Amino acid sequence: MEKHTYATGLIGNCAFLAHIHKNTNVAWLCWPKFDSTFVFGSLLDTERGGEFSILPEGEYTSKQYYIENSNVLCTEVTDERGSYRITDFAPRFYQYERYFRPLMLIRKIEPISGQPRIRVKCAPVCDYGKQKLKLRRGSNHIDYAGCEETIRLTTSIPVSYIVDEQYFQLTEAKYLLLSYGDPLEAALESTAESFLRSTLRYWQTWIKxxxxxxxxxxxxxxxxxxxxxxxxxxxxxxxxxxxxxxxxxxxxxxxxxxxxxxxxxxxxxxxxxxxxxxxxxxxxxxxxxxxxxxxxxxxxxxxxxxxxxxxxxxxxxxxxxxxxxxxxxxxxxxxxxxxxxxxxxxxxxxxxxxxxxxxxxxxxxxxxxxxxxxxxxxxxxxxxxxxxxxxxxxxxxxxxxxxxxxxxxxxxxxxxxxxxxxxxxxxxxxxxxxxxxxxxxxxxxxxxxxxxxxxxxxxxxxxxxxxxxxxxxxxxxxxxxxxxxxxxxxxxxxxxxxxxxxxxxxxxxxxxxxxxxxxxxxxxxxxxxxxxxxxxxxxxxxxxxxxxxxxxxxxxxxxxxxxxxxxxxxxxxxxxxxxxxxxxxxxxxxxxxxx
Known part of the structure; x- marks a missing residue:
């Protein structure tokens, strides 16, 4: 009998926890609390659990690692066209005399080599997979309605590519910011990079x-x-x-x-x-x-x-x-x-x-x-x-x-x-x-x-x-x-x-x-x-x-x-x-x- 190990990494910010699978999918994420319904739950059902994946066409290999002394997780994917890295994290840092720990999952995608082509699929669910959410597109975001609060995906990727689940060439860093309730009301790229730096600094200081x-x-x-x-x-x-x-x-x-x-x-x-x-x-x-x-x-x-x-x-x-x-x-x-x-x-x-x-x-x-x-x-x-x-x-x-x-x-x-x-x-x-x-x-x-x-x-x-x-x-x-x-x-x-x-x-x-x-x-x-x-x-x-x-x-x-x-x-x-x-x-x- 073959050895079985869990192929996910865990990220979190003391407000929510998420499992990121080696196949890039968010396999488990409960919102708004640890013990709430999952909005992504393919860990327990690949059909009803929804999906949030960033995959190339055809076969690929992948590996995962944490950025040293942090809860920031990287997944690197390689196929015949090239390779790319996904950096996943839940923002956490100190500001305004308290910890900032929003219900927000940030995914940064950047090319490493070659000319990778990828497809982003985002389909959250509610009520433990009983309910699919209604999608409404904006100019730079997609709203998913049906949970207690609206889930919003704010992105620098053309929204049409995500809605149509279409493959596209990854030539520069792209960002996906998924939030529950309060949407992002700031510049996406600079905010994501600032949150990433601050989150890394928080975790590495905590360990230090x-x-x-x-x-x-x-x-x-x-x-x-x-x-x-x-x-x-x-x-x-x-x-x-x-x-x-x-x-x-x-x-x-x-x-x-x-x-x-x-x-x-x-x-x-x-x-x-x-x-x-x-x-x-x-x-x-x-x-x-x-x-x-x-x-x-x-x-x-x-x-x-x-x-x-x-x-x-x-x-x-x-x-x-x-x-x-x-x-x-x-x-x-x-x-x-x-x-x-x-x-x-x-x-x-x-x-x-x-x-x-x-x-x-x-x-x-x-x-x-x-x-x-x-x-x-x-x-x-x-x-x-x-x-x-x-x-x-x-x-x-x-x-x-x-x-x-x-x-x-x-x-x-x-x-x-x-x-x-x-x-x-x-x-x-x-x-x-x-x-x-x-x-x-x-x-x-x-x-x-x-x-x-x-x-x-x-x-x-x-x-x-x-x-x-x-x-x-x-x-x-x-x-x-x-x-x-x-x-x-x-x-x-x-x-x-x-x-x-x-x-x-x-x-x-x-x-x-x-x-x-x-x-x-x-x-x-x-x-x-x-x-x-x-x-x-x-x-x-x-x-x-x-x-x-x-x-x-x-x-x-x-x-x-x-x-x-x-x-x-x-x-x-x-x-x-x-x-x-x-x-x-x-x-x-x-x-x-x-x-």
Whole structure:
């Protein structure tokens, strides 16, 4: 079986995300928000998904690359007539004391060699492909009506060539600017060039101001750039992935919508960005979480995930008229996991925001109602501490006292105690420590002394990669024999011969998993570094680098037999795993951190 990798690159500006395929097509773009309908969605249906391509006649070859240290993507196309380059970007830069991040996709086309002839096809859709848009031509633009707002294509290419889908000779640089809502009311070419320079300057400065160690720095830089654009800056929410319904493996039926904010995933994203010295994302997220915390009163139970504006009901629907990625059905929008009970999330919210109270670069008094906020989280932990839940992997019909859930209740209480010290609230500190001890008792009920391993839940024999976190969170002393034995037992059962790692190998609601989960392999690397097996950690980390696509983008799942990429893409979890594992190894190696 042939190796399958995703042939798209991701661009974005913290207001929208777009996938550009190697075939030049905009294969995925949702407007006006991350979780809105796609206006281009050929990733899930080549017929109903619309098209925005820039192609020559006949056969061609292509390659993609990012302009160094940026989220600006280039696609170079070559055929027998010549070659040309498409530069795709979403404008983002600082002006007028705020970030400019319009719903605007800019495509610059320029000849490289020979006399290329190209055709531009632009056919956006709406309502997840149900609705084709009505085209109205202007002198230098085309309006597409039918969505909530008009989509406008402003161009220096003769409009007739685009409307008639006619081939033409590319003799000089041409520009395509697609906007949602507000049209461009300025000179096209000079504006596009100015936006390109400013966007490149923004991204390259952002990386220059990152504290990134020398270990596999190129991969860490790309991962950081990927994670940054997964934050919806308008509200501070951070999504798990930009896509929906990319299957965990071919014909698996495990096709999920990940365009939402999981409180758990966000903890990992913020941790990885904190490691490289970026904190504004955490402050923006604090506002998002605070809004959720106090929107429903003190008795409100956190959901595992929310919409990017804090929306609670993310009703799951199947769009049976869409063919799906490589004919994988169903295509789902919404995610039923919003109804789940997942009790680790309270602790993860506390840990993710702990630096705001313990790092002296932040002034904690800037945040109002700290006592009330910490107390509300402890209330939630106390109420759910003894409760069965769906666990990190969101089992739909299985509930247990999960080791992972109790671990993060334990760690959350530890964080709350530290926060209480900062805000000088001894009552909250004592309460947090008492709850921490109760959580530890539950964790210990998962220990199997015969196999010297913590199982995934109390009184259950199954092993689970999520319990690697017992080592990384310092619940188990990494230098202890208990930690080393636990790691050995997990790698013996869940690690593949080629260094990948399964979440678990027991049957869930959909049977046994058939692909490995990439973040688990990175957790394994972290755990190896923690217990002092540094040579093993480096070897396993280097082995994982081959599972990216040509642009250093990683998927959610990997097939152990073929190395194929599956699952939603690029997956924030996987890039987080890479960054945290690289950071852990760099600290052990005492590699210099470049500022």
């Amino acid at each position: 101001h990152s504290a990134i160690a020398g270990f596999y720095q190129k991969y860490v830089i790309r991962s950081a750039l990927v994670l940054k654009i997964h934050q919806y800056e308008d509200t501070g929410a951070i999504i798990a992935a930009s896509t929906t319904s990319l299957p965990e493996y071919d014909q698996s039926g495990r096709n999920w919508d990940y365009r939402y904010c999981w409180l758990r995933d966000t903890y990992y994203v913020l941790t990885s960005l904190n490691h490289i010295g970026h904190f504004e994302e955490m402050e923006q997220y604090f506002n998002y979480v605070t809004n959720i915390s106090f929107s429903e009163g003190e008795e409100f139970r956190y959901q595992p995930l929310y919409g990017i504006t804090g929306k609670k009901k993310l009703i799951e629907k199947e769009l049976d008229y869409l063919s799906g990625y490589l004919d994988n059905k169903p295509v789902r929008i919404g995610n039923q996991a919003y109804e789940h009970i997942q009790n680790d999330i309270y602790g993860q919210v506390l840990i993710s925001l702990l630096p705001l109270y313990t790092d002296h670069r932040f002034i904690f008094r800037e945040r109002k109602d700290s006592d009330r906020w910490v107390e509300s989280l402890l209330n939630k932990i106390e109420r759910t501490l003894d409760e069965k839940d769906a666990g990190i992997w969101e089992f739909r019909n299985i509930a247990n006292i999960h080791c992972y859930s109790n671990l993060f209740q334990w760690a959350g209480c530890n964080a709350a105690a530290k926060m209480a010290i900062t805000i000088d609230n001894k009552e909250l500190e004592a309460r947090a420590n008492a709850l921490k001890d109760r959580a530890a008792a539950h964790i210990e009920s998962c220990y199997d002394p015969v196999r010297k391993v913590y199982t995934n839940a109390a009184h259950v024999p199954h092993l689970d990669a999520s319990t690697l976190q017992l080592i990384m969170m310092n619940y188990l002393d990494p230098n202890s024999q208990k930690a080393k034995d636990h790691l050995i037992a997990l790698e013996k059962e869940l690690k593949t011969d080629n260094g990948l790692f399964y979440r678990y190998l027991y049957a869930d609601d959909f049977g046994k998993p058939k692909t490995t989960f990439l973040i688990c392999a990175f957790w394994y690397v972290e755990a190896l570094a923690c217990v002092g097996r540094l040579d093993d950690a480096i070897r396993e980390f280097e082995n994982l680098m081959k599972y990216c696509n040509d642009l250093l983008l990683f998927s959610e799942d990997v097939d152990e037999n073929t190395g194929s990429q599956w699952g939603n893409f690029p997956q924030a979890y996987s890039h987080v795993g890479l960054m945290n594992a690289a950071y852990r190894i760099a600290m052990k190696l005492d590699k210099p951190i470049f500022l």
